[in-house]
Amino acid sequence: MAAPKKTATKEAANERGNGSPPEFTKEQELVALRDMLLIRRFEEKAGQLYGMGAIGGFCHLYIGQEAVVVGMQMALKKGDQVITGYRDHGHMLACGMEAKGVMAELTGRHGGYSKGKGGSMHMFSKEKNFFGGHGIVGAQVPLGTGLAFANRYRGNDFVSLAYFGDGASNQGQVYESFNMAELWKLPVIYVIENNRYAMGTSVTRSSAQTDFSKRGASFNIPGMQVDGMDVRAVKAAGDEAVAWCREGKGPYILEMQTYRYRGHSMSDPAKYRTREEVEKVRHDQDPIEQVRNRLLAGEMTEQELKAIDAEVRKIVNSAADFAQHDPEPEASELYTDVYR
Amino acid sequence: MPTQVLMPALSPTMEKGNLAKWLKKEGETIKSGDVIAEIETDKATMEVEATDEGTLGKILIPEGTADVAVNTPIATILADGESAADLGKAPAPAKAEKAVDSKPAAEVKAEAKSQEKSDERKAPPSAPKAVVEPDPEVPAGTEMVTMTIREALRDAMAEEMRRDADVFLMGEEVAEYQGAYKVSQGLLQEFGARRVIDTPITEHGFAGIGVGAAMAGLKPIVEFMTFNFAMQAMDQIINSAAKTLYMSGGQMGCAIVFRGPNGAAARVAAQHSQDYSAWYSQVPGLKVVAPFSAADYKGLLKAAIRDPNPVIFLENEMLYGHSGEVPKLDDYVIPIGKARVVRSGSHVTIVSWSNGMTYSLKAAEELAKEGIEAEVIDLRTLRPMDSDTIVASVKKTGRAVTVEEGWQQNGVGAEIAARIMERAFDYLDAPVARVSGKDVPMPYAANLEKLALPSVAEVVEAAKAVCYR
Numbered sequence: 001m002a003a004p005k006k007t008a009t010k011e012a013a014n015e016r017g018n019g020s021p022p023e024f025t026k027e028q029e030l031v032a033l034r035d036m037l038l039i040r041r042f043e044e045k046a047g048q049l050y051g052m053g054a055i056g057g058f059c060h061l062y063i064g065q066e067a068v069v070v071g072m073q074m075a076l077k078k079g080d081q082v083i084t085g086y087r088d089h090g091h092m093l094a095c096g097m098e099a100k101g102v103m104a105e106l107t108g109r110h111g112g113y114s115k116g117k118g119g120s121m122h123m124f125s126k127e128k129n130f131f132g133g134h135g136i137v138g139a140q141v142p143l144g145t146g147l148a149f150a151n152r153y154r155g156n157d158f159v160s161l162a163y164f165g166d167g168a169s170n171q172g173q174v175y176e177s178f179n180m181a182e183l184w185k186l187p188v189i190y191v192i193e194n195n196r197y198a199m200g201t202s203v204t205r206s207s208a209q210t211d212f213s214k215r216g217a218s219f220n221i222p223g224m225q226v227d228g229m230d231v232r233a234v235k236a237a238g239d240e241a242v243a244w245c246r247e248g249k250g251p252y253i254l255e256m257q258t259y260r261y262r263g264h265s266m267s268d269p270a271k272y273r274t275r276e277e278v279e280k281v282r283h284d285q286d287p288i289e290q291v292r293n294r295l296l297a298g299e300m301t302e303q304e305l306k307a308i309d310a311e312v313r314k315i316v317n318s319a320a321d322f323a324q325h326d327p328e329p330e331a332s333e334l335y336t337d338v339y340r
Numbered sequence: 341m342p343t344q345v346l347m348p349a350l351s352p353t354m355e356k357g358n359l360a361k362w363l364k365k366e367g368e369t370i371k372s373g374d375v376i377a378e379i380e381t382d383k384a385t386m387e388v389e390a391t392d393e394g395t396l397g398k399i400l401i402p403e404g405t406a407d408v409a410v411n412t413p414i415a416t417i418l419a420d421g422e423s424a425a426d427l428g429k430a431p432a433p434a435k436a437e438k439a440v441d442s443k444p445a446a447e448v449k450a451e452a453k454s455q456e457k458s459d460e461r462k463a464p465p466s467a468p469k470a471v472v473e474p475d476p477e478v479p480a481g482t483e484m485v486t487m488t489i490r491e492a493l494r495d496a497m498a499e500e501m502r503r504d505a506d507v508f509l510m511g512e513e514v515a516e517y518q519g520a521y522k523v524s525q526g527l528l529q530e531f532g533a534r535r536v537i538d539t540p541i542t543e544h545g546f547a548g549i550g551v552g553a554a555m556a557g558l559k560p561i562v563e564f565m566t567f568n569f570a571m572q573a574m575d576q577i578i579n580s581a582a583k584t585l586y587m588s589g590g591q592m593g594c595a596i597v598f599r600g601p602n603g604a605a606a607r608v609a610a611q612h613s614q615d616y617s618a619w620y621s622q623v624p625g626l627k628v629v630a631p632f633s634a635a636d637y638k639g640l641l642k643a644a645i646r647d648p649n650p651v652i653f654l655e656n657e658m659l660y661g662h663s664g665e666v667p668k669l670d671d672y673v674i675p676i677g678k679a680r681v682v683r684s685g686s687h688v689t690i691v692s693w694s695n696g697m698t699y700s701l702k703a704a705e706e707l708a709k710e711g712i713e714a715e716v717i718d719l720r721t722l723r724p725m726d727s728d729t730i731v732a733s734v735k736k737t738g739r740a741v742t743v744e745e746g747w748q749q750n751g752v753g754a755e756i757a758a759r760i761m762e763r764a765f766d767y768l769d770a771p772v773a774r775v776s777g778k779d780v781p782m783p784y785a786a787n788l789e790k791l792a793l794p795s796v797a798e799v800v801e802a803a804k805a806v807c808y809r
Contacts, residue, residue, distance in 0.1 A: 044372070044391045045391075047389075047391065048391050050348070050349065051346065051348025051349055051350070051410075052346055052348070052349070052410075052411055053349045053410055053411060056352055057352050058352070081556070083552075112589070113588075113589065113591075114587055114588050114589035114591070115589035115590070116589075117586055117587060117589050118587040118588060118589065122587035122588070123588070124584075124587075124588035124591050124592045125591070126591050126592055131552075131555055131556075131592065132584070132587075132588070132592075133587075134579075134580070135579070136575055136579050136580075139548065139575060139576065139579060139580055141548070142544070142545050142546075142547070142548020142549050142551070142552060142576065143548050143549075143551055143552035143555065143576075143580060144552060145545075145548070145549050145552060146548060146549040146550060146551060146552015146553040146554070146555065146556065147552045147553070147555065147556050148552075149549050149552065149553045149558075150552070150553045150556035150557065150558050151556075153508065153534070153553070153558060172544065173544045173545055173548060173576075176540075176542040176544055176545025176546075176548075177545050177548070177549070179540060179542065179545070180539065180540065180542065180545055180546065180549060183540070261373070262389075266350060266351070267350055267351035267352070267354075267381075267383065267384075267386075269384040269385060269386045269387070270387075271384075275375070282373065331462070331464065331465050332465050334464060334465055335465060335467055335468050336590065337585050337586045337588075337589060337590035338585070338586055338624050338625055339585070339625070339627070339649050340585060340590065340593055340648045340649060
């Protein structure tokens with residue numbers, strides 16, 4: 001057997017969509033900055049709490065990928081649905097779920113979104129139309145397609161977003177879903193977050209077709225590769241895909257080219273890539289730095305941006321505080337919610 | 341104020357680790373994301389990244405130290421504008437709730453452990469008991485209509501689809517073909533292609549789509565052409581349908597019915613002839629129904645469609661053509677979770693369900709000829725299981741035989757025997773006997789197939805054995 005190939009690190013330029021994306025207004029930049037910062041700081045804090053033993057089990061951090069959910073969320077309207085896999089904290093925050101409820105679920109407390117019974121990988125909010133948080137790689141894809149099925153059945157114009165990774169893209173049920181979604185013209189956007197590694201296996205070592213935007217080709221589903229590190233490019237692509245779905249034209253695939261800075265989970269030493277590779281993406285493409293730099297080049301000052309960061313840190317710190325002091329679920333919760 | 345860096349837990353099981361190497365020196369500037377140290381866990385060498393910015397003030401645990409307990413302070417980071425003089429002020433960052441600041445980490449850990457132990461000693465709360473309504477009264481003089489089980493199923497679906505616009509049927513060949521076993525006959529004509537949906541051959545996919553639609557509030561009936569093919573969809577049934585309500589703290593569940601023929605068919609060999617009763621009935625979050633009579637097929641399917649939980653509705657191909665009397669009532673719904681005593685007797689209890697009832701009832705007739713009066717219980721629902729009815733009968737007869745087409749190991753019969761032992765041990769005059777499918781894949785040859793399945797003779801023999809006759 002041939003030795004595994006070293007991951008080809010594509011240059012940033014090759015990863016962008018066609019041309020540079022439309023500019024954001026200052027208001028949009030600020031929304032994007034704040035939402036991405038909230039996810040970044042939340043995840044850093046979650047990592048810290050994990051290190052202290054306050055969070056148990058598996059914990060998959062979203063650091064580096066923030067522009068994907070934040071940009072996509074900016075393309076949605078109220079009533080649209082979101083579903084994802086286990087790297088889900090960012091999606092929940094972007095959907096408007098409260099930091100303290102998410103953090104308290106991570107620590108397994110009563111005030112968590114699932115009363116402490118779901119944990120990091122299994123959280124839901126009916127109110128915010130967030131349908132989980134699923135721990136089995138790829139399982140959320142038929143489920144998200146089912147959400148779209150419900151929209152079509154009811155004849156409304158809502159769109160569902162099914163997020164999954166480059167790893168999940170190799171699961172059979174993804175293609176079963178693609179087939180039915182196109183066959184029945186279901187309004188679902190498949191957002192493939194290609195962060196280049198399925199746990200420790202790089203895309204080139206796992207995938208015969210590494211252009212994930214083409215993964216729907218044999219079903220006639222249109223696809224687009226998007227610079228997932230640029231929140232403006234994500235939003236623009238999201239707008240296009242959402243419009244396609246709302247018009248009743250069926251599903252759409254967006255391959256978000258992104259990168260996770262941390263390991264697959266907290267216990268991953270990440271020996272399958274070099275420190276330099278991570279550093280380079282962080283330095284050249286960081287989604288938050290991109291927005292910060294644009295704002296600083298405009299009329300914003302460093303001090304004003306620091307104030308936003310401080311406000312976000314406050315939310316995260318109080319969430320962490322709540323998550324550590326909220327009581328564990330009552331023993332009587334053991335048998336609740338099995339049936340209704 | 342300076343912050344302390346604690347020895348991090350880097351895996352779900354890590355309690356201590358070795359501080360292999362410091363990559364930053366005292367006095368060096370640190371940015372968030374910088375690797376400051378390497379730690380060896382039981383599994384791997386991990387890098388510790390800084391989450392705060394500042395200057396590395398003091399290294400508290402020198403490199404090369406082994407077995408450093410999780411949460412031990414290993415270094416101090418000074419924020420902008422702070423100096424070594426501020427070092428004494430460093431508070432430990434907020435610790436997990438059970439931690440106490442003034443105690444060393446190791447002690448804290450030990451305390452947490454003993455706390456855990458005392459939690460373990462506490463008895464878990466007892467499981468709630470299912471409360472089941474009795475069967476609906478069939479008023480005297482109600483007209484009884486003779487129909488096949490196939491028709492009873494179709495009528496149940498049609499009635500529920502008329503009643504609730506959120507109910508729809510999906511599966512392979514359910515619409516234009518009118519059902520692979522002609523169960524959905526006429527439904528497409530009445531309800532149209534929007535609500536009676538032919539799927540491609542893609543069990544894993546459409547089971548998941550059904551669950552997703554149910555999570556969004558619709559009430560799908562997902563037909564598997566046979567439950568053998570539902571093996572492809574097992575993950576969606578167990579991990580997505582059965583567990584979501586619990587994992588969401590009660591926020592999101594799914595009202596969905598998975599139905600289709602289960603158990604042995606005729607001469608189709610191992611892959612198409614298998615009883616999944618035991619498989620599904622093990623899973624909390626699912627309800628599992630497996631009726632025998634036409635009336636129960638209708639009433640229980642209507643209940644399954646109305647149930648807010650995922651229900652596995654196990655039908656039997658061999659029974660589809662059987663006819664029975666079904667009361668002609670506007671709304672004949674039989675509660676899930678209640679067994680029925682089909683035949684009373686005082687000498688031995690026979691417990692079965694679905695096609696197992698065929699052998700059991702015939703055996704009871706044979707036994708009666710020999711003076712043994714068997715009480716025959718049709719479980720109808722496997723989860724929640726109606727233990728009360730079984731136990732009450734065994735307390736009367738003192739003997740029990742279970743009959744199932746499935747395999748014996750970890751089978752439903754084994755579960756019934758255990759429950760009888762737990763609740764009626766002192767009433768037993770003989771060990772519980774199990775009649776089941778043989779411990780082999782289903783053979784194709786007619787003679788072997790017959791041998792592999794339970795038989796009336798085996799049930800008779802088992803009943804006599806527990807009666808010591």
